Amino acid sequence: MVRITDVARDAGVSPSTVSYVLSGKRPISDETRHRVEESVRRLGYRPHAGARALAGRRSNVLALAVPLRPGIDVPVAMRFAVSVVTTARRHGHDVLLLTQDEGPEGLRRVVDTAWVDGLIVMDVQLDDPRPALLRGLGRPSVLIGFPADPEGLTCVDLDFTAAGEACVEHLARLGHRAVALVGSPPEVYVRGTAFAQRVVRGFTAAADRGRLASAVHPCEASPEAARAVAERLLREQPGLTGVVVHNETVLEPLIDAFEELGLRVPADLSITAICPDEVAASLRVPVTSIALPADEVGTRAVELLMRKLDGTAVPEATLLPPRMTERGSTAPRAVA
Amino acid sequence: MVRITDVARDAGVSPSTVSYVLSGKRPISDETRHRVEESVRRLGYRPHAGARALAGRRSNVLALAVPLRPGIDVPVAMRFAVSVVTTARRHGHDVLLLTQDEGPEGLRRVVDTAWVDGLIVMDVQLDDPRPALLRGLGRPSVLIGFPADPEGLTCVDLDFTAAGEACVEHLARLGHRAVALVGSPPEVYVRGTAFAQRVVRGFTAAADRGRLASAVHPCEASPEAARAVAERLLREQPGLTGVVVHNETVLEPLIDAFEELGLRVPADLSITAICPDEVAASLRVPVTSIALPADEVGTRAVELLMRKLDGTAVPEATLLPPRMTERGSTAPRAVA
DNA sequence: TTCGCCAATCGAAGCGCTTCGACAATCTTG
DNA sequence: CAAGATTGTCGAAGCGCTTCGATTGGCGAA
Numbered sequence: 001m002v003r004i005t006d007v008a009r010d011a012g013v014s015p016s017t018v019s020y021v022l023s024g025k026r027p028i029s030d031e032t033r034h035r036v037e038e039s040v041r042r043l044g045y046r047p048h049a050g051a052r053a054l055a056g057r058r059s060n061v062l063a064l065a066v067p068l069r070p071g072i073d074v075p076v077a078m079r080f081a082v083s084v085v086t087t088a089r090r091h092g093h094d095v096l097l098l099t100q101d102e103g104p105e106g107l108r109r110v111v112d113t114a115w116v117d118g119l120i121v122m123d124v125q126l127d128d129p130r131p132a133l134l135r136g137l138g139r140p141s142v143l144i145g146f147p148a149d150p151e152g153l154t155c156v157d158l159d160f161t162a163a164g165e166a167c168v169e170h171l172a173r174l175g176h177r178a179v180a181l182v183g184s185p186p187e188v189y190v191r192g193t194a195f196a197q198r199v200v201r202g203f204t205a206a207a208d209r210g211r212l213a214s215a216v217h218p219c220e221a222s223p224e225a226a227r228a229v230a231e232r233l234l235r236e237q238p239g240l241t242g243v244v245v246h247n248e249t250v251l252e253p254l255i256d257a258f259e260e261l262g263l264r265v266p267a268d269l270s271i272t273a274i275c276p277d278e279v280a281a282s283l284r285v286p287v288t289s290i291a292l293p294a295d296e297v298g299t300r301a302v303e304l305l306m307r308k309l310d311g312t313a314v315p316e317a318t319l320l321p322p323r324m325t326e327r328g329s330t331a332p333r334a335v336a
Numbered sequence: 337m338v339r340i341t342d343v344a345r346d347a348g349v350s351p352s353t354v355s356y357v358l359s360g361k362r363p364i365s366d367e368t369r370h371r372v373e374e375s376v377r378r379l380g381y382r383p384h385a386g387a388r389a390l391a392g393r394r395s396n397v398l399a400l401a402v403p404l405r406p407g408i409d410v411p412v413a414m415r416f417a418v419s420v421v422t423t424a425r426r427h428g429h430d431v432l433l434l435t436q437d438e439g440p441e442g443l444r445r446v447v448d449t450a451w452v453d454g455l456i457v458m459d460v461q462l463d464d465p466r467p468a469l470l471r472g473l474g475r476p477s478v479l480i481g482f483p484a485d486p487e488g489l490t491c492v493d494l495d496f497t498a499a500g501e502a503c504v505e506h507l508a509r510l511g512h513r514a515v516a517l518v519g520s521p522p523e524v525y526v527r528g529t530a531f532a533q534r535v536v537r538g539f540t541a542a543a544d545r546g547r548l549a550s551a552v553h554p555c556e557a558s559p560e561a562a563r564a565v566a567e568r569l570l571r572e573q574p575g576l577t578g579v580v581v582h583n584e585t586v587l588e589p590l591i592d593a594f595e596e597l598g599l600r601v602p603a604d605l606s607i608t609a610i611c612p613d614e615v616a617a618s619l620r621v622p623v624t625s626i627a628l629p630a631d632e633v634g635t636r637a638v639e640l641l642m643r644k645l646d647g648t649a650v651p652e653a654t655l656l657p658p659r660m661t662e663r664g665s666t667a668p669r670a671v672a
Numbered sequence: 673t674t675c676g677c678c679a680a681t682c683g684a685a686g687c688g689c690t691t692c693g694a695c696a697a698t699c700t701t702g
Numbered sequence: 703c704a705a706g707a708t709t710g711t712c713g714a715a716g717c718g719c720t721t722c723g724a725t726t727g728g729c730g731a732a
Contacts, residue, residue: 046448050389051718075410097433112382387688
């Protein structure tokens with residue numbers, strides 16, 4: 001193993017000079033710097049991470065807590081993780097992978113042992129125990145998703161309110177005058193993630209603003225429930241021509257139900273969804289949708305964390321703007 | 337932060353005694369040990385990971401290189417990663433996540449900086465540049481999958497030969513006398529992963545042994561290719577009643593094609609596959625299949641690595657036995 | 673010419689831990 | 703009952719790096 005003293009001897013300088021060349025924390029003359037850099041290259045010197053962490057009080061490692069719970073969209077989670085790793089590397093950091101099954105204790109452990117400089121916690125739920133822990137941990141952290149009380153934390157997520165709005169506005173622009181939201185199962189609104197409510201809020205606000213008739217229907221994750229909701233929608237809202245779906249599992253059965261009830265998509269009924277692109281694109285009728293921008297969320301989370309590590313103040317909430325992909329499940333309202 | 341000297345003072349012993357209590361590397365009297373353990377608990381002492389890595393020349397961290405390349409089954413890869421982390425934790429190790437985009441250099445970096453004690457590399461291909469690198473790295477490593485030349489390396493994978501055999505034997509047991517293998521796209525056999533060939537070998541060997549008529553057909557990953565293969569099979573092998581599919585993307589179109597050609601599954605034709613359980617189970621006709629046992633592969637990889645870290649010799653190749661899940665796509669051969 | 677100043681570099685002191693050799697104290701054994 | 707072996711503990715020396723204060727030499731100002 002090549003040590004800093006080996007480089008120093010090779011370059012004819014002291015170890016501290018080598019350190020300063022590498023860190024740039026003190027001015028070094030061009031000539032010396034070049035000589036040191038050349039020695040580093042030639043000897044293939046790589047600072048010992050443990051020694052560096054010990055002396056410098058910085059490990060250049062981030063912890064990433066990934067979710068396991070059922071209901072998680074695995075490819076999305078993975079894309080997110082990859083973008084975190086990639087961005088962290090660009091900032092000279094490595095990523096320690098934590099899974100849920102060690103529980104919140106795992107977070108405390110990697111902080112207490114000084115393994116990590118900061119933490120990124122994915123899939124934060126409304127009733128999550130981790131935010132409270134993070135507040136007391138004394139290390140910078142960034143959350144993906146919003147807990148019940150985001151006070152004093154840094155959170156990143158898709159702007160679900162804006163997503164709900166964007167769906168309605170898209171339909172309104174196409175001339176639709178009566179819209180409905182098919183949402184998540186009822187229990188999600190009670191104790192689940194905050195984003196469900198935010199979609200409802202955006203949906204309703206945009207509909208009211210545009211003077212569209214609107215209705216919201218939670219929906220269980222079963223084909224039967226989808227069928228029931230479809231029938232109910234047509235019964236209760238006769239002029240309905242636009243539907244927003246925020247429940248990927250019922251998307252397909254819902255479309256089937258509508259077509260069996262005699263409505264063609266998009267000729268008679270326009271549908272937009274908030275769901276992963278893969279789901280929207282792989283349906284029999286590809287659906288115009290807004291996806292969770294996993295790459296962007298990951299990148300932003302790391303960048304926010306880096307700024308916190310630098311001591312810079314960052315906003316508590318970062319909401320990423322929704323981006324809609326049109327896929328042909330929406331069309332201008334047919335004039336009767 | 338609580339240091340080892342704090343614990344030592346609290347327990348009335350020297351720091352080295354605390355260290356020996358924690359590591360168990362020297363005998364300590366019961367009485368002293370209990371006093372130290374009590375102090376550790378009360379003060380919430382957690383050894384500084386960097387200091388430990390520096391002094392002990394062991395970081396207790398593993399690197400896990402996850403694949404990104406298209407064609408990877410993400411949920412399977414994720415389950416694998418999770419099982420690696422979980423098992424590593426059980427052995428007191430953490431896991432550093434490496435992605436492909438830093439290239440093989442990333443492996444060298446984490447080894448040179450002494451971040452990791454060992455490496456686990458997923459998704460090893462026949463022409464992979466990493467095995468050569470690993471050989472020269474001077475740290476224990478375990479590969480998932482087999483490179484062209486596994487000499488001197490430790491590799492784990494599903495026993496694809498046995499999987500091919502198991503499929504044929506299952507069909508033979510049901511009375512089928514003529515079977516065909518629909519395999520991966522031709523290019524996979526040329527420069528892809530080694531497992532494709534191994535399936536063919538097992539398939540052929542078992543068929544010959546059981547005196548079944550057999551044929552092997554590579555197949556492109558398109559519905560049209562599936563259709564073409566289906567037609568060709570029926571034309572060239574008139575008595576065919578059993579098909580083994582090792583190509584998840586054409587599984588569905590293939591079944592459609594057979595049914596359109598007038599063959600019912602499983603009444604007229606039995607089908608078994610080697611593919612992820614999710615794929616096999618979610619088809620219109622759930623398919624009897626053999627899956628890659630992701631959890632088991634991950635666990636085994638870590639355990640092998642731990643043994644190498646302990647200096648124990650381990651086998652170069654570990655082949656996990658296939659496990660078949662019956663799902664109703666296979667039936668006894670109808671007697672004409 | 674002398675003084676102070678700044679830039680560039682060095683030396684030494686730690687960071688918190690493990691480990692090695694030493695040393696009492698206790699226990700065997702002939 | 704002395705000599706040696708064993709057991710339990712301590713002190714000190716690092717592990718490889720960063721960082722702080724000190725030092726040096728060259729400079730312009732007095």
